C-alpha cells in the first residue's frame with residue numbers, strides 16, 4: 001500500500017537546501033524549459049490539454065482549456081497570475097511547496113508564460129508568509145542570473161519576467177477576480193463575471209489565473225509527456241496531487257499521491273488515527289467542502305467521485321477530527337471565519353445589513 | 360450557531376440555520392457564500408443529534424476540549440458529561 005505515493009514535486013524536499021537552483025538542477029531542473037523553448041507555444045498548450053490536468057486550486061477546471069480560452073493575441077500584453085494566496089482553512093500545500101521547491105513553480109511560470117504569450121507574470125502570495133516571500137524572491141533572482149528570466153530566455157529571444165507580489169492576507173483575495181483587483185492596487189472584491197479573466201483580467205487584459213500546484217506540475221508534463229501524467233490518477237482526474245493531512249492522525253503532513261487514492265489509505269500512510277482513537281468526521285477539500293464521515297473512507301479522492309458522494313475535492317486539505325471533537329464547535333469556528341472573511345462583513349458592521357454570506 | 364454551541368439553541372435555530380444556508384447556496388455573488396454553507400449543512404446532515412443536544416447542553420460539556428489532547432490533564436470530575 002505504501003507504493004501508492006508518487007513523490008514528484010515533493011521528491012527532494014528532504015535534501016539539504018532543497019530550495020536552491022543547484023539542487024533543482026541536480027533533479028533535472030529547467031530541462032523542461034529547454035525542451036519547451038524548442039516547441040511552438042501552441043504545442044505546449046496542447047500537451048497540457050492532453051494531460052487533462054485539472055486546476056489544483058479548488059474548482060478543478062482543466063488548465064490547458066483555460067489557457068486556450070484566453071482571447072487571441074492582439075499585440076497587447078497578456079498575463080499569467082499565479083494564485084499563491086492559499087487561505088482555505090486546512091489547506092497547506094502551496095506554502096510548503098514554495099518553501100521546499102520554489103524553482104518548480106518558477107520553471108512552470110516561465111513555460112506557461114511562453115505558452116500563452118505572457119511577458120510579465122505575477123505570483124500573488126499571501127503577505128503573512130514573509131519567509132516564503134523571501135524564498136521566492138531569491139529563487140527569481142537565481143533564475144534571472146541563470147538566464148531563465150529576462151529579455152532573452154534560454155538564448156531564444158523569449159521575454160519573461162516575474163513579479164512576486166505580497167498581498168495583505170485576506171481569504172477573499174484567493175478568489176481569482178478579487179485577487180486581480182488586489183493586484184491592481186484596489187481593495188480585493190470579487191468582480192462580476194463575465195467578462196472572465198481570460199478575456200479581461202489584469203488591467204483588463206487577457207489573463208490566466210492558476211494555482212501554484214497547477215503551474216508547478218507543468219514542467220513534469222512537458223519533460224515526461226502527457227502520457228506519463230495520465231498514467232497516474234483516474235480517467236477524469238489525471239495525475240498526482242499533494243494531499244495535506246492535518247489534525248488527529250499520528251503523522252500529519254503532505255502526501256503526494258495519484259488522484260483517486262482513498263482516505264483509508266492516506267490515514268494508514270499517516271500512521272493511523274492519533275492515540276488509536278476513532279475517526280468522527282473529516283473534510284475532503286478544506287473547510288468549505290461538505291464534511292465526510294467514516295462511511296466515506298473508501299471514496300476515491302478524485303474530482304468526480306468526491307462530488308458524487310456529496311462533497312468536493314477542493315484543495316485536498318484533509319482535516320481529520322476524532323471522536324472527542326464537537327462537530328458543533330468545529331462548525332461554529334469555521335462559520336466565524338467565513339463571516340469574518342466575507343468582504344461584505346465589513347460593510348455589514350457599518351450598515352448592520354447587506355452582504356450575501358450572513359450566518 | 361453560537362446559541363447552539365452554548366447549549367441555548369431552540370428547534371427554530373437549527374431550522375433557521377439550514378434555511379439560511381439554503382437561501383445562500385447558489386445565490387451569492389462569489390463562491391464564498393456557498394463555501395460558508397457547506398460545513399453547516401453537511402454537519403447538520405450527519406450529526407443532527409449533536410445540534411439538537413445544543414438546545415440544552417453546551418458543546419464544551421458534551422465534548423470537553425481537554426479530552427482531545429494526548430497528554431494527561433488533571434481535571435476536576437467531569438460534570439454533566441453525556442456520551443456522544
Ligand SMILES: Cc1cc2nc3c(=O)[nH]c(=O)nc-3n(C[C@H](O)[C@H](O)[C@H](O)COP(=O)(O)O)c2cc1C
Nearest residue numbers: 055056057083085086087174175176210211214390
Ligand atoms: C473565496 C474563494 C477563495 C479562494 N482561494 C483560493 C486560494 O487561496 N488559492 C487558489 O489557488 N485558489 C483559490 N480560489 C479559487 C480561484 O478563484 C481560482 O479558481 C483558482 O485560483 C484557479 O486556479 P486553478 O485553475 O489552477 O485551480 C478561491 C475561490 C474562492 C471563491
Ligand code: SF4
Nearest residue numbers: 344356387388389392
Ligand atoms: S459578500 Fe460574500 S459571497 Fe458575496 S461577493 Fe462578498 S465574499 Fe462573495
